[in-house]
Each structure stands twice: as structure tokens, then as C-alpha cells.
Amino acid sequence: xxxxxxxxxxYRQQMNExxxxxxxxxxxxxxxxxxNVYQEGHLPVLTKEYIGLAASLVLRCDDCVKYHLMxxxxxxxxxxxxxxxxxxxxxxxxxxVVPHLRRAVEFWDALQEA
Amino acid sequence: xxxxxxxxxxYRQQMNExxxxxxxxxxxxxxxxxxNVYQEGHLPVLTKEYIGLAASLVLRCDDCVKYHLMxxxxxxxxxxxxxxxxxxxxxxxxxxVVPHLRRAVEFWDALQEA
Amino acid sequence: xxxxxxxxxxYRQQMNExxxxxxxxxxxxxxxxxxNVYQEGHLPVLTKEYIGLAASLVLRCDDCVKYHLMxxxxxxxxxxxxxxxxxxxxxxxxxxVVPHLRRAVEFWDALQEA
Amino acid sequence: xxxxxxxxxxYRQQMNExxxxxxxxxxxxxxxxxxNVYQEGHLPVLTKEYIGLAASLVLRCDDCVKYHLMxxxxxxxxxxxxxxxxxxxxxxxxxxVVPHLRRAVEFWDALQEA
Amino acid sequence: xxxxxxxxxxYRQQMNExxxxxxxxxxxxxxxxxxNVYQEGHLPVLTKEYIGLAASLVLRCDDCVKYHLMxxxxxxxxxxxxxxxxxxxxxxxxxxVVPHLRRAVEFWDALQEA
Amino acid sequence: xxxxxxxxxxYRQQMNExxxxxxxxxxxxxxxxxxNVYQEGHLPVLTKEYIGLAASLVLRCDDCVKYHLMxxxxxxxxxxxxxxxxxxxxxxxxxxVVPHLRRAVEFWDALQEA
Numbered sequence: 014x015x016x017x018x019x020x021x022x023x024y025r026q027q028m029n030e031x032x033x034x035x036x037x038x039x040x041x042x043x044x045x046x047x048x049n050v051y052q053e054g055h056l057p058v059l060t061k062e063y064i065g066l067a068a069s070l071v072l073r074c075d076d077c078v079k080y081h082l083m084x085x086x087x088x089x090x091x092x093x094x095x096x097x098x099x100x101x102x103x104x105x106x107x108x109x110v111v112p113h114l115r116r117a118v119e120f121w122d123a124l125q126e127a
Numbered sequence: 128x129x130x131x132x133x134x135x136x137x138y139r140q141q142m143n144e145x146x147x148x149x150x151x152x153x154x155x156x157x158x159x160x161x162x163n164v165y166q167e168g169h170l171p172v173l174t175k176e177y178i179g180l181a182a183s184l185v186l187r188c189d190d191c192v193k194y195h196l197m198x199x200x201x202x203x204x205x206x207x208x209x210x211x212x213x214x215x216x217x218x219x220x221x222x223x224v225v226p227h228l229r230r231a232v233e234f235w236d237a238l239q240e241a
Numbered sequence: 242x243x244x245x246x247x248x249x250x251x252y253r254q255q256m257n258e259x260x261x262x263x264x265x266x267x268x269x270x271x272x273x274x275x276x277n278v279y280q281e282g283h284l285p286v287l288t289k290e291y292i293g294l295a296a297s298l299v300l301r302c303d304d305c306v307k308y309h310l311m312x313x314x315x316x317x318x319x320x321x322x323x324x325x326x327x328x329x330x331x332x333x334x335x336x337x338v339v340p341h342l343r344r345a346v347e348f349w350d351a352l353q354e355a
Numbered sequence: 356x357x358x359x360x361x362x363x364x365x366y367r368q369q370m371n372e373x374x375x376x377x378x379x380x381x382x383x384x385x386x387x388x389x390x391n392v393y394q395e396g397h398l399p400v401l402t403k404e405y406i407g408l409a410a411s412l413v414l415r416c417d418d419c420v421k422y423h424l425m426x427x428x429x430x431x432x433x434x435x436x437x438x439x440x441x442x443x444x445x446x447x448x449x450x451x452v453v454p455h456l457r458r459a460v461e462f463w464d465a466l467q468e469a
Numbered sequence: 470x471x472x473x474x475x476x477x478x479x480y481r482q483q484m485n486e487x488x489x490x491x492x493x494x495x496x497x498x499x500x501x502x503x504x505n506v507y508q509e510g511h512l513p514v515l516t517k518e519y520i521g522l523a524a525s526l527v528l529r530c531d532d533c534v535k536y537h538l539m540x541x542x543x544x545x546x547x548x549x550x551x552x553x554x555x556x557x558x559x560x561x562x563x564x565x566v567v568p569h570l571r572r573a574v575e576f577w578d579a580l581q582e583a
Numbered sequence: 584x585x586x587x588x589x590x591x592x593x594y595r596q597q598m599n600e601x602x603x604x605x606x607x608x609x610x611x612x613x614x615x616x617x618x619n620v621y622q623e624g625h626l627p628v629l630t631k632e633y634i635g636l637a638a639s640l641v642l643r644c645d646d647c648v649k650y651h652l653m654x655x656x657x658x659x660x661x662x663x664x665x666x667x668x669x670x671x672x673x674x675x676x677x678x679x680v681v682p683h684l685r686r687a688v689e690f691w692d693a694l695q696e697a
Contacts, residue, residue: 035574103609109642222275412638
């Protein structure tokens, strides 16, 4: 696994466990909803991940982008499709999104080696 | 056509024409890109509209939400699918999205009568 | 009840019912969490409402601000306290918050007549 | 004066007076700083207004945009210059800025009749 | 002092001094207001810090979060109280807040060792 | 060249090339517009850079701030002028901008050694 990917996964998992261990009922239920909302429903899982990816990009959250890129990759998304999601997010969000796009592309490349 | 929908369409069209008539090259080309990015590509048009809808909701832009709802309706999206897009956007964006969700649902209902 | 307050309450209640009636599980559970998170806990209810009010102001969500002002009023908050919340939010969020502050003060005044 | 401009000026002035009358020291001093920061300094006043206008547009604050458009007009800015500010803000902020651009152009047109 | 805390404090102090040394009157007065607004008033200092913490979290500013966590700790806030502030901010701001919550929890843990 | 500046320039250039090499038509044209919009027009280039700098600061995008600081420096902007842009952005955007201001000042200092 590429070091960028590994570092992201490990820190995310470790801190999520730390947060959940505090047993704040509201936070733990929000984490739960976060899992449920991306489940297969009337929309396919991958469509939901594209939606989550674009939402994360326009809100400029690098870690959220990384997570959804990981999921897109696991679900078999291709680079062309992912770049189309990037293109919609870049037009909606403007050039302020571009620095996050640079890090997204770097992470997407790293995932291909994972 | 429902008055909510008609008012939105008319104002949007009238002001877009006013903006484009100024011939600011950069703005006009951005409008052009905004049309191109939602065209059929590696992703289907409706998937791109869902992405645009979710991005608009998390950025809390009522008019952008309305536009993408109009497009989703034209492309045959069902209420269940649209509510799944709403659900992803609400979890990503939090309860700050809810007032925009209220107006989105009101507009979606209005579109059914259009 | 002041017309500003009445219009806000009615629209909010009507559209919330419309949203919940769709039975989207994720959205309905998020609404549920939104109620739970402001319950008495280790922090008093009013402190949580002040927090919700400030968060709404810096995120510049007029309807969220109105809702928390209603709750602050019901819980007996005074104008001095509310203006201190406004002052923190204005310093954190900057003058971009000021137009929302104008509408917040107008609504707070309306609540005194309610 | 065009009704759009008049309504904006009156509400703004009335509510600013209401806010200042509460004598919250921090808020009143922030209002004071807001006046000072746009004064002539190392940069000309109009350059600062262009900066304030672009910042307001990318943050998507219609009332802030209106205020800076009023000031730009008073300082003799031309439509070409103002549209160049719009173009920078639209590229930085993306199409999410466009609905605010529509209202900005409408207000700018109204100011020409004022 | 935990290295995370020390690095944050040192960089913050050093750069604040650098900024203030430029004697830009507006910036220096804003820094001054930033101190004043968190002083004891009609609301207790700790309530204001909770408000500042939540505002920082929903605006997703890691450094602002760290600063308010330091202040909460100095003022004797407990982990349960701080997690309730986190929970309100997470519901208001959505899962986009979660990566910042991870860093907030890591920093809060570091502060316990400080 | 100062290491901060060099690291920024290299990563930015490398990833921009990577993005452009994918030949996503929309993204590549947005990059193109991003160059065009800062060209000499009715407003001088430096005024446009100040506008881009302020927009980047209030949107709290460190990399965008760095880029515009580099351009301001190349175009001969002085520290007094740049701090006036900082002051407008800080008042508009509030103290949430301050951590980005710290990094901006650090980078501006580094550019003087470049």
C-alpha cells in the first residue's frame, strides 16, 4: 500500500475508534448514519460515492475526498469517471477547488499502486 | 406551470441574458463550461445532475438547487432517487442544510404540477 | 404573534412534516438527532442553544438563526446574553455576518412581541 | 432612487442603528473597523471597494455585494471595471456564485437609475 | 508539554508577534477585539469559549479549534462537556466536520498530558 | 529560493501538469480561464491580483493565497499594500481568517528572501 494511503487509513481508523470509545450518543449515531447513507438504495452505491466525492470537493475537505476516492476505487470506478466528477465539482466550486484537486489526483494515483 | 417554477425560470433567463449581453469574455466562457460539464460523457447526464444537485445543496445555494431539480425532473428522476441525493447532502452538510432542503422539497413538489 | 415569527413557524412546520412524510430513513433519523443534541446533558440546554445560535450565525443560515432565537427566548435568555453570542459570532465570522445580524436582531425584536 | 436601492438602504440603515443602539462594545467597534478598513491608505479607496466586492461575491453575501456596488458607483466605477471584478470572483468561486451575480447585475443596473 | 501543543503554541505566538509588529491599525485592533470578546460579561468565560469552539468547528478551522480547546482546558472544562460541544457542531455542520473532529480529539488528548 | 516557496512551486507545477495531462476538456479550459481572468484589462493586473488574494483569504485557501502572494511579489507589490489587502480580508472574513493570515505572512516573508 502506498504510504499516502496507509497514513490516511491508519490515522482515520485510530481516531474514529478513539471518538466512538467516548460513547457520545449523538456523535456515534451520526457515524452510523454516515455509513447507512451510502448503502445501496434507489441509487447505486457508486453513484452515491460520486455524490459524496463531489460534495467533499466543493466543501474542500481533503480527508473526505480521500475517503470517497478510496471507496470509488474499491467499487471499480475508472479514472475517466472520477475526472468527470472532478470536472463538475471544479465548475461548481471554482478555482478555489483546484488545490484540493491537486491533492485528490495525487491520492487517486497513489490508490492505483495500493 | 407552478408560479414558483415560472418565477424562477423567468428571472434566471432574463438575468442570464443581461449578463451575457455584456460580453465579458471570461464570464461568458464560464457559462459555456457550465453547460458543457453536464453533457453526457463517461457518466450519464442524470448522474451528473445528481452530483450538481448535491454540490448545490451542501453549498446551500437555493437557486442552484432549483435549477438542478428542474433538470432532474426533465430527465425523469423519481422522488425516491432525489430524496436519496438529499439524504447524502444532508449527512455531509449537516442540519445547516435543512432550511435549504425545505425549499428544495417545496420546489420539487411544485415541479410535479408544472 | 408577530407576523415574521408566525410565517417562519408555519412554513418550517409545514415543510418539516412534508419532508418527514417521505420516510427517508436517513433524513428522518438526522431530524431526530437534531432534537436530541439540544437536550439537557452535561451542558445546560440554554448553553447548547447559544452554541447552536453562534454556529448558525457564522454559517450564515438565517432560518437556523431564527429557530435558535425562538428557543433562546422560550428558555428565558435576555437580550444582553443574546447580543454577547452575536458579538462572538461577529468577531469569528467577520462583517460578512452583519447582514444576518440585522435580520437576527429584527427577529429577536419580533419575538419580544410574540 | 430605484425601489431596489431604496429598500436596501433603508433597511440597512434602520437595522444598523438598532444594533448600534444596544451598545455592545465589541459589535460597535467592529462596525467602526468596517468603516476604517475601506479608507484611503496605501491602496486607493476604489481598489479596496473592488476587493470588498469580490470578497462578498465569493462568500455569496447579496447584501454585502449590494453595499460595495453602491460604494463603487459613488466612487465613479464603470460597468467594465465592475464586470472584471465579477469575472475574477466567478472564476475563483465557480458557478455557485452565478445566482449572486444575477442579483448583483440587477442591482448594478438599478443603481444607474438612482 | 505535548509536542503537538508546543508546536501549535510556538508557531501561533511567533506569527502573531510578526503580524502585530507591522502595525496595521485595523488588523491590530481586530486582534484586540478578539481578546475582548471572550472576556467575562453577561455570559461566563467558559460559555463563550464553548461558543468559539463550536463556531470554529463548523467553520472547519483546525487552528481555531486548537486555540479554544487550550482555553477550555485552562478554564477546567471536562471531556464530557467538550464532547457535547463537539456533538452540537457535528450535527449542525455534518460529516464534513468529522476530519476536524479527529484532529480536535487528538489535540484534546494531547492537552491532558500537557 | 526559500524552501517554503520552492516546495509550493514544485508541487503546484507537478500536479498541474498531471491534471492537464488527463485532457479533461472542462478542467483544462477552466485552467485556461484562470490564466485569462488575471490578464491586463480594464483593471490593472496588480489590482486583479489583490482581488484574487483577498478572495482566497476569505475563502481560507492557503495554496491560493500563496499563489497570489507570489504574483503580487513578481508585480512589485509592497508589504504595506499587501497588509492592506490582508486587513480588508480579515475584517470581511473575521478571526477565522487569522490562522491563514499567519501562514500568509510567513510565506510573504519567505518570498522576500526568494
